Amino acid sequence: MSTPQAETIQPANGKLGVMVVGMGSVATTLIAGVEAVRKGLAQPVGSLTQMGTIRLGKRTDNNTPLIKDFVPLASLDDIEFAGWEIFPEDMYEAASHAAVLDKDHLRTIKPFLESIKPMPAVFDQHYVKRLNGTHVKTGKSKCDLAQQVRADIQSFRQKVDRVVMIWTGSTEIFLEPTEVHQTLASFEKGLVDNDPGIAPSQIYAYAALKEGIPFANGAPNLTVDLPCMIELSRQTGAPICGKDFKTGQTFIKTVLAPAFKSRMLGLSGWYSTNILGNRDGEVLDDPESFKTKEESKLGVLDYILQPELHPALYKDIYHKVRINYYPPRGDNKEGWDNIDIFGWLGYPMQIKVDFLCRDSILAAPLALDLVLFLDLAQRTPGLKHRGIQEWLSFYFKSPQTAEGLYPEHDLFIQQMKLKNTLRHIKGEELITHLGLEYYD
Numbered sequence: 001m002s003t004p005q006a007e008t009i010q011p012a013n014g015k016l017g018v019m020v021v022g023m024g025s026v027a028t029t030l031i032a033g034v035e036a037v038r039k040g041l042a043q044p045v046g047s048l049t050q051m052g053t054i055r056l057g058k059r060t061d062n063n064t065p066l067i068k069d070f071v072p073l074a075s076l077d078d079i080e081f082a083g084w085e086i087f088p089e090d091m092y093e094a095a096s097h098a099a100v101l102d103k104d105h106l107r108t109i110k111p112f113l114e115s116i117k118p119m120p121a122v123f124d125q126h127y128v129k130r131l132n133g134t135h136v137k138t139g140k141s142k143c144d145l146a147q148q149v150r151a152d153i154q155s156f157r158q159k160v161d162r163v164v165m166i167w168t169g170s171t172e173i174f175l176e177p178t179e180v181h182q183t184l185a186s187f188e189k190g191l192v193d194n195d196p197g198i199a200p201s202q203i204y205a206y207a208a209l210k211e212g213i214p215f216a217n218g219a220p221n222l223t224v225d226l227p228c229m230i231e232l233s234r235q236t237g238a239p240i241c242g243k244d245f246k247t248g249q250t251f252i253k254t255v256l257a258p259a260f261k262s263r264m265l266g267l268s269g270w271y272s273t274n275i276l277g278n279r280d281g282e283v284l285d286d287p288e289s290f291k292t293k294e295e296s297k298l299g300v301l302d303y304i305l306q307p308e309l310h311p312a313l314y315k316d317i318y319h320k321v322r323i324n325y326y327p328p329r330g331d332n333k334e335g336w337d338n339i340d341i342f343g344w345l346g347y348p349m350q351i352k353v354d355f356l357c358r359d360s361i362l363a364a365p366l367a368l369d370l371v372l373f374l375d376l377a378q379r380t381p382g383l384k385h386r387g388i389q390e391w392l393s394f395y396f397k398s399p400q401t402a403e404g405l406y407p408e409h410d411l412f413i414q415q416m417k418l419k420n421t422l423r424h425i426k427g428e429e430l431i432t433h434l435g436l437e438y439y440d
Contacts, residue, residue, distance in 0.1 A: 006427025010379035014161030016074040020083035022169025028095035029360040030367045035109045046365035049372045073372045085118035086133025100331045100360045122200045127172040143191035149207035164371040165208040170283040172221040187228040212236040214374035220244040233387040239377040241389045242396030247362035249335035250397045254411040257304040266313040266342040273322040277329035303409045333359045391421035
């Protein structure tokens, strides 16, 4: 295999501004966590960019640097945060209400968190029925709101050198693409006409991409997975990627399902239920918002198991997903799975998984990695104008791909894609794991 030519990647000089849409439990856990790590109070556990390594060359070369030492990522010390929220609380108040991190932990970084106050958000209760925002922008049209978000970005840009935007807000109602989403021109006309197909998350994504800054979507909303947004992303050189952080139950699914397929074990049914008590759980208690999340969760098994290729094993899977709002649990979600598999001669077996996870604790390092990798992509000529960054599928329940491609959901293939992309842009040999070279 020929060695790729190294890209001329721009260095990560100066400040990286991270603009967060929705400054609730995930955002406050991310922001508080970054500051705790910067102060040496904690380790960035769960972050591939901070703790992950990458093998270069043969196994016998013993060359496995940290990813952050291999590619020029922004330093945590250089990150500045800003964002929007439908409630006016500063980040200390918001983090206290979210109750993800304990009070002693928050107290050590209280002045820093109090210094970050959200800007009024673009919000319409039609798209998130269970919330009633009080800290919101007003405008005569959705175009006007988009221009206000662009003005916020431009103002923040005066204080930093580069900007990335990430959606950590609530799940919007289920929407399907319409004519307004097909071209950039039709979308911009739709903004003026207040088209109901344009949700707040799309307004943020449009504003970000129009300003030439990368956008990541941590929720399953229909946002950048639209022809108009792909067009705009390529036009302005602002990278985009998938949607809906792959945190708890789906993370486990994308580990176990590949294992069954690799051993040709059959699957007859997979029942998944969740109990969750934070704001996300409250929002998902609305059937229209749950429909958006359900679509994101249900597609995983079909793509991994490929029932059309293995009908005897996977053609008739019964796959059910439930999410139940249960306030006493708070952010400590419980994901329970019952998996009915079958093996040799069709004999049945069962697997039970009870994952008592902390949703925001799992999501925060993914959000950090995404903003750092998207910033890297924008400084890399071979990635910047491609639009969709499929190599970041590792982080999403719904990876975004080029038209005509099925998404890759297998966690281990996703990790290989990610690391091989990093090797590629640095001019290193790709790792195939063939292994024959050791025996020549």
